[in-house]
Amino acid sequence: MPIPLLTATATGGPLDPAQLAALAVLGFLGWRLLAIWIFPYAPCRHCRGTGKHRAGRYWRPCSRCKGTGRRIRLGRRVWDWTRSTDTTRR
Ligand SMILES: [Zn+2]
Numbered sequence: 622m623p624i625p626l627l628t629a630t631a632t633g634g635p636l637d638p639a640q641l642a643a644l645a646v647l648g649f650l651g652w653r654l655l656a657i658w659i660f661p662y663a664p665c666r667h668c669r670g671t672g673k674h675r676a677g678r679y680w681r682p683c684s685r686c687k688g689t690g691r692r693i694r695l696g697r698r699v700w701d702w703t704r705s706t707d708t709t710r711r
Contacts, residue, residue, distance in 0.1 A: 653696065654696075657694055657696040657697050657700060658700075660694075661693060661694060661697040662691035662692065662693060662694065662697075663691070663692055663693075663694050664690065664691065664692070665683055665685055665686035665689070665690050665691060665692045666685075666692065667683050667684070667685035667686065668683035668685065668686065668690060670690045670691070671683070671690055672686065672688045672689055672690035673688065
């Protein structure tokens with residue numbers, strides 16, 4: 622994604638291409654963190670967010686997400702893990 626930006630400014634912009642790349646990476650990480658913070662859940666991949674899945678002719682609660690249709694994002698799990706290890710031990 623940052624490649625078009627790099628090629629556009631490599632001809633002599635006010636910013637170093639390396640600085641720009643670092644900014645792009647930081648912005649991307651910041652955006653990801655914000656998204657994880659605001660939306661900690663993503664649709665369950667097993668049932669595609671419906672909370673149930675078909676077992677033969679019947680609908681059953683999804684076993685992955687226990688019928689909630691949500692799964693915690695990996696980033697959020699890491700976030701929770703770092704916070705829990707910081708303050709209290711499990
Ligand atoms: Zn599910």
